[in-house]
Amino acid sequence: MGNSNFNENTRVQVPAALHLCKLGYTYLDNITAYDTKTNILIDVFLNAVKRLNPSLSSQEVSLLFSKIVNVANNDDLGREFYQMLSSNSGIKLIDFDNPENNDWHVTTEFTCENEDTEDNFRPDITCFINGMPLAFIEVKKPNNHEGILAERERINTRMSKTCFRRFFNVTQLMIFSNNQEYDNESRVPIQGAFYCSSAKGKAFFNVFREENKTFVTNYPYQEITDDDEYKVLKHRNCVVIKNLKEYQTNKDVNTPTNRIITSMLSKERFLFLLRYGIAYVERKVELEDGTQGTTLQKHIMRYQQMFASYAIRRTLNNGIKSGIIWHTQGSGKTALAYYSVRSLTDFFARKNIVAKFYFIVDRIDLMEQATDEFAARGLIVHNAKSREELMKDIASRSITQNNEGKLEIMVVNIQKFKEDKAKVQVDDSYSTNLQRIFFIDEAHRGYNPKGSFLANLLEADKNAVKIALTGTPLLKEERESWRVFGDYIHTYYYDKSIADGYTCKLMREPVETIYKEKIEDILDKLAGSVKVKKSDIDRNKIIEDESYLNALLDYVISDFRRFRREQNDNSVGAMIVCKTNPQAREMFRLWQERFHNAEKIWQHKEEQIGMAAEPMTLPSGYRPLTASLILHDEGDKLERKEYIEGFKKLQEVDVLIVNKMLLTGFDAPRLKKLYLGRSLDGHDLLQALTRVNRPYHDFKYGYVVDFVNIKENFDATNDRYLRELNRTSDGTGSGQSNIANDVMVTKEEVEAKIRQVKSVL
Template identity: 50%
Template structure:
């Protein structure tokens, strides 16, 4: 809103061009979207019709912008050739869609080329105002080139709003010299404070691996002599240990953050290194993965580490280079990465700018990247994602010198460019002072607890009944885990000696388990709806005993396993309003209400195992019967539930076969209508009227005359089932 108001003030001042400097990841496309709406209303008061254009410099960014605008319900018109652009300029209307909805035209700057006179030939319409949003004005908009000149000449009266996250501010060329003064500025610190972007953590590679890579480098240099460094860095003797480190670090990161959805990207030293990394990855880590182009097996690889072998699933990867596959193939691979179907990307020059994937949280830098391109690359991992507080950069190339130089150049230039505002521009990386302050705060919050002895710590937190207190402990431990790499990076080795960071994972897990137990107790005491019970991971309740013998541990494992089986059986039931299911739930509730599971004796455990086994057996039998009934309705759980409700009511018929015949007739008719037009379900009242006739007629066919109350009950249940399914809401 502040930027929008700044644009309005600029226009009111008679100025028609300027730059919006919003840091990378802060939502410049979203800004354009909101201004289409705002400026449409603004110009309407002046009797002017605006025509909006969003101009990009790459085809993939054109597709990305189109998706983002469409996701916000803004109509998008695309221009795919110069002739289409010329025709678009000649058309005296602001929109191309027939619905009258707001619209923006997305076009590649390269369409503004050659024959500039043709672009000028348009009967000027005083009531039309073109508004150009130019994306990433730090890149391809060279004032000495023809594209920008053609754009300016296309309509000298157009409003030009440049969007950038890292403007060019060097001595030779500044973005502001071309596009005018800054309309609005939004730096890293403000974006981070507002939650639009994350700070970054640079992780230097561990010493033992650094030594291993240096040794590999020496071996290759002996083999290759004075060969080009790029050839050396692409040699398998160097590439394989580098890849091993990346895979092990990536797997360890997923485990450490307890999030197996995050993705990683490896920025390689050369295209050849990227190809070799990918070749060895496929041969060593996932030989069965399908790839765009066939990959020759690399037979000299060592076995994967035990940590990778124990990981929950094989990792997948993609090689994104301009000469691998075609544009369509690469586009699909990138989309698959965004959707979580691919774990790692190996790149050289592609995807370093403009690529936006929120799940990308680990960036492996294999070469030094220069100037503002370095900032562009680093900010690929600064998008907010779930509960992550940082993006992580693993630095193989030691970018610190280049980053410091780039950052210093920015600060020096910003001093002249922005004057007093330099104080509001903050470093992209977390500062040493911030780390020290945060660590001191964590130590203070955990002061009361024994962090050196896991058993004592477990006893201490098990006595806490206040959920909020346990939540604070969990958060502090999580923050401490995140700071581990920062402490190593800045050489605070005295802190590492005072605290066993490997033990922190164990303490964190115990705290999380205790929190699960408190959540479960709260759920039981508040008698929350049964569906909430299934969201509590019962099998993760932590069993802690003052005296633990081998026999007790065996029994505890058996209890935990029985609890897990029971939970899975309960979760597998699709009719949780069934009186029989509710009865089983109540049995489970009574079992938990007796006493805390972590304070019970061997005898208690044995009794609980027997009780749980009985519940498990009953739920399994109930599920078996439910599935048999569901099969009668082509595995449609909606009608199986409705069948059971009708039988429980007992006012229609005692013959299940007759009820099934009627319901199948209704199902066939209703499914056909919904399939043809799912929008029927947006109007519940209309859908109810449509269905009541089907219900009555279908039962009439088998000579069952429904009482009005019965007809209304069946129809109400049926309509609710369809609408819940359509809206994705829980079962009634």
């Protein structure tokens, strides 16, 4: 009987609107005075702004309103409006410190209409703060056709229309839910509750997982009166469902939709996200005509960044001034540092303390990368050109002021000070109103706790806050990261980042049997030629031999060609990890030699090593594969930088040949195939493997061709990290025993799973 009364509105929309009322929002069922260009509720806005800024006259408040309507039409993803909204000085549009000093409203089916055409859309639920429609929610009933995918396509279409620009420039947060639990196996959001901010291209749908176990159930919800409930039901024309059992079930605070609403739209959380959780990222790009242009993106804080931000504040409030953020590679640690600069500036300002920020790296390329990332997000970035410049800045009590009122950070490369034994002294004894904050990047890289410049630096200001960032903390005795930097402030491991779609699973590919036999045969011959037992041979000399490397190249080239064909994507790149520098140099020489004659190479008989059944002919548009050699003692820094940029951006380089370089901190999403020719262990192994785990196009995996049989090392390493994760003090450890399967799979396992699914179907 009840089913005929239920649809997506009554199942999800009405319970969600009522849930917002429980969070302290007031339901509006009759909106008349609003600005049709932006959907701002005019009277509510004018009254709130006047209340928050008593010195403003009514005329000045009206002028401010006109200005907002104007800037909402900018082609800037709402950047100018957001700067006004989140500003901590000048005119206040929101009281971020006192949630109850703002007006909170919610309504349903509030039309966003374009005055010039008939085009319009109606978000299922719109949330207002001080009359400004800053969030909306789109809901679908469970098991709807295409899941959330159709919703994503729809929102991308709407955002691309200039006639709706004003609405999306004002809206800061969008939530989409079909009231189901997440399907962690899918790279594409099919079911669950997702959130995003506005975009010029495609919006990225973020997963939200509440980490505070009791936050949703123990939230101090307000009681809803019968009159309030009747108002919502009557407005949605469904009073008839009030006493039905399914409706009562859908009102539960623990439904997927209601959970994300409490997690993101409860007053304190929503204000935190609005104040600190949005970043405009502007990058320089090369346009098709060869000139320089810029791209602008709007990012919203990922849930692990939000909880890490809260954890940092909690740690500082408890009087602890150092610790580790353990977030897997690719999960946005530099962005977290940016959000933290904003969050901690206010945190200390409330205590009448001025915060001064430093970001410490241990390689020049990482210094440049971090500098670019912070500058793209709008920070003023300084680099210390010399030891004296850095010492002067650290000893100085002044905060460099720029005319634009932008926040600042100094990015420092510790490497150049490695041998420095001189002590730095900072005299802060006469005042406590300055707080230095050091972010130590890639903290797994064995910053020596004794006798290094880092030790001197941290000793110089014992009052400094030290936040170490790493995806793989060191676990070896006496050098364990937590001994150097303190306990874990927050953790976020691979299994979560894979389930959330921020990184890809890894697929381990064994070397084909026929090739293995060939390589063993070559090794035997090489061993025999020096007439000693195989175990006594200098193995490095063998693997640097031309005949061995030619066989290796046969395999890599043929396999990489096949990989691109199978994936139907010629933009993907590869990396070959060699065992020694001489091996890498010889491989590069042979590579160059081979591709000197493209046609000859293409017609090389691939079938000899079992990679193809028929001879190949040169296709139209064929070009030789290009490689770059990246070694610390090969070429100068500028040359290496050019090669790396060529690989990252321009796709001029197909393959990187390396030994120890670029195995940590190197971020190139198009790198999707790793040929691992050197045995690695511990954090070195995880760091190397995760070079191929960044999302790229529709790839579900990063691929690792395993020449050295890493499975045992990988399982042991993962086990060590899992044990460490489960002893962390913050309680966010995964607690899973099969975590290795969540991170890396084999081709056979995937094929078996496909067969299993087919048989079920």
